[in-house]
Amino acid sequence: MSLIIDNVSKSVDGEIHLQDIHLTMQKGSFNTLLGPTLSGKTSLLRLLAGLDKPTSGRIMMGGQDLSSIPVWKRNVSMVYQQFINYPHLDIYENIAFPLRRAGLAKAEIDRKVRATAETLRIDELLRRSPGELSGGQQQRTALARSLVKGADLLLLDEPLINLDYKLREEFHDEFTNIFADNRDTIIIYSSTDPLESLLLGGDILVLDEGRQLQHGPTHDVYRNPRMEAVARVFNDPQMNMINGRVENGRIVLGQGLTLPRSTHMTDLREGKYRFGLRANALGLSRASADDVELEARVELGEINGSETFVHIHHNEVSWVVQEDGVHTHSLGQVIRVYFNPEYLFAFDEKGMLAAAPKYVPGSGTAEE
Amino acid sequence: MAKIDLNGVGHCYSGKPEKLEDFALRPMNHSWDHGRAYALLGPSGCGKTTLLNIISGLIRPSEGRVLFGGVDVTDQPTAKRNIAQVFQFPVIYKNVTVYNNLAFPLRCRKLPADEIDRKVREVARLLNLTEQLKSSAARLSADAKQLISLGRGLVRNDVAALLLDEPLTVIDPHLKWLLRRKLKEINDTYNQTMVLVTHDQNEALTFAEKVVVMQAGQIVQVGTAQELFENPRHTFVGYFIGSPAMNFMPCRLDGNAVKVGEERISLPELATVDVPPEGKVEIGIRPEFLKLEHDASPDTLEVPILNVRDLGNFRIATVRFAGHDLKIKIPEARPIPSEKGFLRFPRQWTKLYVDDVLREPAGA
Numbered sequence: 235m236s237l238i239i240d241n242v243s244k245s246v247d248g249e250i251h252l253q254d255i256h257l258t259m260q261k262g263s264f265n266t267l268l269g270p271t272l273s274g275k276t277s278l279l280r281l282l283a284g285l286d287k288p289t290s291g292r293i294m295m296g297g298q299d300l301s302s303i304p305v306w307k308r309n310v311s312m313v314y315q316q317f318i319n320y321p322h323l324d325i326y327e328n329i330a331f332p333l334r335r336a337g338l339a340k341a342e343i344d345r346k347v348r349a350t351a352e353t354l355r356i357d358e359l360l361r362r363s364p365g366e367l368s369g370g371q372q373q374r375t376a377l378a379r380s381l382v383k384g385a386d387l388l389l390l391d392e393p394l395i396n397l398d399y400k401l402r403e404e405f406h407d408e409f410t411n412i413f414a415d416n417r418d419t420i421i422i423y424s425s426t427d428p429l430e431s432l433l434l435g436g437d438i439l440v441l442d443e444g445r446q447l448q449h450g451p452t453h454d455v456y457r458n459p460r461m462e463a464v465a466r467v468f469n470d471p472q473m474n475m476i477n478g479r480v481e482n483g484r485i486v487l488g489q490g491l492t493l494p495r496s497t498h499m500t501d502l503r504e505g506k507y508r509f510g511l512r513a514n515a516l517g518l519s520r521a522s523a524d525d526v527e528l529e530a531r532v533e534l535g536e537i538n539g540s541e542t543f544v545h546i547h548h549n550e551v552s553w554v555v556q557e558d559g560v561h562t563h564s565l566g567q568v569i570r571v572y573f574n575p576e577y578l579f580a581f582d583e584k585g586m587l588a589a590a591p592k593y594v595p596g597s598g599t600a601e602e
Numbered sequence: 603m604a605k606i607d608l609n610g611v612g613h614c615y616s617g618k619p620e621k622l623e624d625f626a627l628r629p630m631n632h633s634w635d636h637g638r639a640y641a642l643l644g645p646s647g648c649g650k651t652t653l654l655n656i657i658s659g660l661i662r663p664s665e666g667r668v669l670f671g672g673v674d675v676t677d678q679p680t681a682k683r684n685i686a687q688v689f690q691f692p693v694i695y696k697n698v699t700v701y702n703n704l705a706f707p708l709r710c711r712k713l714p715a716d717e718i719d720r721k722v723r724e725v726a727r728l729l730n731l732t733e734q735l736k737s738s739a740a741r742l743s744a745d746a747k748q749l750i751s752l753g754r755g756l757v758r759n760d761v762a763a764l765l766l767d768e769p770l771t772v773i774d775p776h777l778k779w780l781l782r783r784k785l786k787e788i789n790d791t792y793n794q795t796m797v798l799v800t801h802d803q804n805e806a807l808t809f810a811e812k813v814v815v816m817q818a819g820q821i822v823q824v825g826t827a828q829e830l831f832e833n834p835r836h837t838f839v840g841y842f843i844g845s846p847a848m849n850f851m852p853c854r855l856d857g858n859a860v861k862v863g864e865e866r867i868s869l870p871e872l873a874t875v876d877v878p879p880e881g882k883v884e885i886g887i888r889p890e891f892l893k894l895e896h897d898a899s900p901d902t903l904e905v906p907i908l909n910v911r912d913l914g915n916f917r918i919a920t921v922r923f924a925g926h927d928l929k930i931k932i933p934e935a936r937p938i939p940s941e942k943g944f945l946r947f948p949r950q951w952t953k954l955y956v957d958d959v960l961r962e963p964a965g966a
Contacts, residue, residue, distance in 0.1 A: 398645075398801060403845060410911070432913045456914050469914075514915040514934060534783040537807035537827055539845030540890055540931070541915075545779065556915060558933070559890060560807060560831035560844070565786055 235261045235296035235386055237282075237420050242291035244277055244444075251277040252444045255291070261386075262417045264436030266452065267424040269467060274444040275424040279389045282422065283312050295386065311380035312389040315396055317372035319364040319379075325351070326360040328375050332383040350382040353412060370401045381412070390423040394430075399539075406433050428470045432456060440464050462585040465510050471543050471554040473579070474511045480504050485575065489549045493526055496575045498592045507588060510579035513543060513556035517572050525572040528553075535563035546571060604671030604762045606634040606657060606795065611666035613652055619664070627652045628819045629665050634763070637793040639786070641810035645801060645842070649819040651767070654799050658685045658765055670762050684762045686755030690771045692747035696740040700731055703739050704753050711758070725753045728791060729784065744772045745781060752785075756792060763795040770805060782808045803843055807831075815839050831888075834953070835960040840886050846918065849892065849928045850955070853885045860885050860954070863924035867947050868901055871963045872954050881956040889931040891951030894919055895944040896937070902944035910938055921945065 237259045244252040252274045259265055267275045280286045281293060284305050293300040300308070311332075319328050326347055333343045351357040354374040364372055373393060380388060394402045410433065413421060425431050431438055431452055438452040447467070448460045459465040465473045478487040480502050485493045487509055495502070520527070530546035530553065537543075542557040546569070555571050563569070580589040612619075612629030619625055627649040634640060634657075642650040655661040656668060659680035668676045675683055686707075695703050704725060708718040726732045729749045734742060739750055748769060755764045766785075770778055786809060789796055800806050806813050807827035815823045815830065815838070822836035823829075834840035840848030853862045855877055858870035862885065877883055895902055905921040905928075919930045919938055923945060932938055954961050 399803065399845065400645075400842065400847070403847070410909075429913055433911055435911075453912055453914075512915070534779060534786065535808070536779050536782065536804070538804050540831065540888070543779075545783075558916075560827045562826060562828055565783070565790060 238294040266431045269441035273441040309386040311385040462581040508581045513554045515577035516555040532567040607669040639789040641806035643806040644816035648816040701735040766798040837958040865924040889929040893946040
């Protein structure tokens with residue numbers, strides 16, 4: 235059973251929420267919707283859940299127009315950002331709810347509820363009520379209820395956004411295992427977090443301002459963003475973007491930082507470009523003889539998990555350097571940073587990708 | 603200008619503690635040096651808000667004394683302590699201008715008008731609020747309002763400490779780094795003692811010179827961000843700081859090796875640590891420091907690789923070792939062996955914990 239989103243648009247009071255979304259998702263696939271707040275992720279999930287109707291276009295599920303299937307006959311589950319459970323039912327009955335409605339035999343319900351509760355590690359809590367549980371346990375319950383019925387379409391709308399980062403970490407580990415065995419369900423998971431999308435894998439649809447920017451295998455899209463807007467959404471910290479040009483066979487960045495043109499840039503025509511550089515392509519020590527050196531002033535050393543994002547300022551341009559480990563930098567301190575031009579992306583004046591690093595992860599020389 | 607000392611300070615809400623677990627904050631000694639930026643970090647219920655309220659005077663501790671600059675203030679109310687506080691949600695006077703909001707604490711203290719004006723403009727400049735001085739405070743964005751709350755604490759010269767209780771909760775994520783920067787700049791400029799309470803690791807580590815990590819009513823470590831990351835003195839710090847968390851495995855010491863299940867890791871120096879027979883002994887190493895090699899050498903151990911996750915900037919490999927899943931973080935460019943690899947535990951980064959507390963070999 236495949237899901238076809240056929241040129242779907244949605245407007246509310248003349249305001250465009252989604253514009254010409256068109257893609258196909260296959261049975262057993264895992265898909266993320268990645269985009270900033272208000273990019274249309276929730277609008278699209280609501281259309282797929284049948285909670286709203288498209289303004290134009292069609293959504294086809296297994297060859298049938300979704301709008302012709304009554305809501306109660308659609309086999310769709312949805313998990314929300316908020317932890318939504320039936321407060322008057324215990325955890326067991328919360329999970330059993332869709333199975334009872336479907337009229338399954340008692341023994342079958344019991345087997346499924348217990349198996350799903352075990353997968354989500356809430357099998358010890360079955361007789362508790364949702365109000366007695368922590369946020370993480372409540373969301374486990376909602377997830378169990380959505381998984382137990384084996385829906386054709388499982389929609390997860392930023393399900394971890396209201397949990398703290400240690401709990402999110404735990405869930406991410408489990409999700410990759412829980413979803414690994416999926417054969418029959420189309421899973422769609424919305425997220426604002428590039429790292430979460432990469433971790434969950436599968437395919438990705440990058441959305442911004444209601445438009446579909448790029449659709450494809452998640453890691454391919456990450457390495458080859460079609461346009462600057464995709465690179466912006468799909469990087470945390472954001473990809474460094476510097477105005478520049480190709481001139482007399484060389485690359486000029488910002489206020490006159492001139493670099494040799496590396497191999498992946500040889501086909502670029504002379505003219506203006508925006509050059510992109512991931513924060514982890516910049517370092518505080520020289521990694522190769524080809525590295526370019528910059529002298530920069532520290533704006534802030536921001537700690538993120540096990541990395542330090544060093545915000546720096548060089549020649550009127552702000553950059554972010556990702557340093558491994560947790561380190562301290564004083565404001566205003568002058569440091570040297572290095573990058574290899576091999577890692578530069580180039581976007582043309584329309585914002586479309588003109589050159590991407592020819593790069594395969596793990597292909598570099600071993601370095602400590 | 604005052605150093606703040608907590609001497610044997612503890613608090614039990616019910617008043618009559620019978621055992622240590624009854625304390626919301628277990629009795630402890632701690633000093634807050636003048637002019638430093640501190641963060642109080644821990645999960646909800648760890649006692650960090652209780653500790654903050656004891657400093658501000660909202661709670662009178664059931665045990666111990668609180669000293670400001672050597673003077674006992676334990677029985678003094680908040681108003682007498684010269685404390686400025688910023689809360690989760692901006693507290694501003696809505697119907698007056700930004701200027702009058704900032705001037706308010708100084709007018710209360712009856713300072714001369716020209717001094718008030720000088721101070722208000724100085725603080726407004728630092729907080730980038732100069733343009734808005736004449737605007738009504740009600741019309742500003744949430745982050746600008748929070749800056750005003752902060753500014754009211756900064757205009758006063760007599761403040762012993764500025765206490766910040768989760769002040770960035772209402773701030774838009776992409777503005778947070780700018781405000782974090784602002785807070786640091788303020789600490790640099792005014793040399794004022796600041797205590798930030800937060801459950802957000804990144805915020806605490808980014809802001810503070812010293813992070814005070816709390817768990818279950820106790821301070822488990824006080825250190826710089828780098829110290830907490832590189833040398834966690836408690837298993838909770840290893841878990842709570844850093845992502846993914848530190849790897850831990852139960853172990854025992856055997857000759858010159860650390861034994862995990864039937865596997866022997868040769869760590870002669872670490873194996874000299876004196877371990878009580880009934881203690882819970884664990885070995886811990888961060889995913890950043892554990893090494894996965896292509897080839898065997900005398901100090902490596904063969905492991906199957908269960909999976910590798912590509913996270914763009916880096917990859918996480920999970921390996922199985924003596925019945926435990928261990929995570930290893932590997933830079934984007936570095937090749938990873940397939941199916942099996944050889945694990946190395948660098949001495950410097952391999953830690954031993956007894957009953958959750960770091961134990962270092964003599965002379966380390």
